[in-house]
Amino acid sequence: MIDQHKENILKDGFTIIELGNASFIESMQNDLLLFTNNFLGSSLKVKKLENLHHELPIESLNEFRLKVIKLINQNQDFRKNLTDTILPHFQHLLGPDLAIQKNINLVISLPGDVTSQIPMHSDMWTGHSPFELNLWVPFTKTYKTQSMFIMPLDKWILRKEEFKNSKNTLQELTKLWEKDFVFVEVDPGQALIFWHNLPHGNCTNQETISRLAVNVRIKNLYTPYGDKGLGDYFIPLTYGPMTELIFKAKTQWD
Ligand SMILES: [Fe+2]
Structure with missing residues (x-):
């Protein structure tokens, strides 16, 4: 099964994994519901996270999001439960020595909210190393425009030259490439692993439910860091035997 995910990554640049008996996801969903109702100042207004938009005023969205990010982090x-669960996949894809983003990020997409759009982009445009993989974990069901879109690897390989030479704006390219995008369908208890070098983003949520999903980047400890360094943006996650040996013996190296 783990090999299938490696094949998916090599073919498409993304894969959807099962988090197994993911009671930690349910537990976080409950914490988030509790927090939401406290934030709104009344108990049990929101019974399901996907109905957040019924109660949360759009002008409170950013304050709410920042507070939820704090709570999650x-x-x-x-x-710990999340990293323990996904570790076999990431070690299979990236090797035994791993670094993880210090802070888990949260994206909320409410139906009809035009302010939460994330235009098509590659994370490399904002200084990320191409050696990173992104782990995307939803707390609500995700589908169609309520989800995020990715251009699969084979399509991107065909589009790359066009992108380099194109005089079109990003908005125009997004429109032109629309049929190449895959809106990922990921349920709570599953997670998406994707290569953030591929064009991805989200449009206005035209569905009837809200999306709440966290994301965190993971990379091999020894690969290039781009603008996001070890210590400030990434922290070590696991060490392989060789790294452990070096640390154990307190061996100095250049
Ligand atoms: Fe991104």
């Missing part, structure tokens, strides 16, 4: 159990 303070929860060490969630972080």
